[in-house]
Amino acid sequence: MKKSMKKTAALMLGAAIAMSATGAAAYAEETAMPTKLWFQVGNYNVGIDDSVETLDTTPYIQNGVTFVPFAVIAEKSGARINYDGKKTIYMKKSNNKDTYTFTIGSDKYVFNGEEKTLAAKLTVKSGRVVVPLRDIGTLLGWKVVSYDNQKKIVQMTM
Structure with a gap:
């Protein structure tokens, strides 16, 4: 039971990190200065x-x-x-x-x-x-x- 909770927590943490990185990249792309x-x-x-x-x-x-x-x-x-x-x-x-x-x-x-x-x-x-x-x-x-x-x-x- 403890192993499955640790796996779930690790998966949720990984998903949160991935989503925040995607959001940051989208924001950076949206607000990028022209070159x-x-x-x-x-x-x-x-x-x-x-x-x-x-x-x-x-x-x-x-x-x-x-x-x-x-x-x-x-x-x-x-x-x-x-x-x-x-x-x-x-x-x-x-x-x-x-x-x-x-x-x-x-x-x-x-x-x-x-x-x-x-x-x-x-x-x-x-x-x-x-x-x-x-x-x-x-x-x-x-x-x-x-x-x-x-x-x-x-x-x-x-």
């Missing part, structure tokens, strides 16, 4: 790994700098952004304690208390804050891997 992004100037679509989502404003180039909606690149990178409703945007990366403060209309930002400079000013297009893609992408851990000058497509990897 590839692409934007095309003038196109409402953004490529995220193997899927495509539609933007409400298109990326564009101004003075040689590609601009994209701030919320899209931040959220796809796991960062949280908060907007004070006026001109200040606060960003915190999900994987560490780094904080960034940006001001619409300025090319300056504050990183953990230290002032830095972007390639161009944050601005608003079609009611969305847009940012210099390369600068903000780099801050969030992205690397530009290719740019098709004819098609105006920027591809990035994490």
